[in-house]
Amino acid sequence: MSRRCIQIWTSPTRKWKIWNNFKKSNMPTIHREKGFRFFFFSNDFEEKPHIHIESAGKYAKFWLEPIEISKNYGYNERELNIIADIIKRNKNIFLRRWNEYFN
Numbered sequence: 001m002s003r004r005c006i007q008i009w010t011s012p013t014r015k016w017k018i019w020n021n022f023k024k025s026n027m028p029t030i031h032r033e034k035g036f037r038f039f040f041f042s043n044d045f046e047e048k049p050h051i052h053i054e055s056a057g058k059y060a061k062f063w064l065e066p067i068e069i070s071k072n073y074g075y076n077e078r079e080l081n082i083i084a085d086i087i088k089r090n091k092n093i094f095l096r097r098w099n100e101y102f103n
Contacts, residue, residue: 027041027052028101030051031090031094033086035055035056036055036082036083036086037053037054038051038086038090039051039052039053040052040098040101048063048065049095049098051064051087051094053083057074058073058075058079059074060073060080060083062084064095064098067087067091069084
């Protein structure tokens with residue numbers, strides 16, 4: 001196997017795309033805006049409140065209290081700022097949905 005193939009296979013974004021195909025049914029969508037899908041995994045209850053975001057094969061995870069990025073695979077700074085603004089405007093809804101689902 002060439003080195004290039006190994007790099008493509010092990011890239012975090014590529015892993016997300018593959019894994020995402022298996023997990024779609026366990027990822028309740030909370031919100032959609034500007035092409036971003038905001039969701040959480042059905043087994044996320046073991047961590048503090050957070051939201052996952054995906055679009056165009058990219059993925060990020062933000063903590064909700066305080067709002068800060070936890071993971072980023074593929075989004076540029078401009079996109080992360082847009083996501084953070086959406087989260088700020090919808091934080092109370094996201095927290096309410098988190099508590100409804102996990103409590």
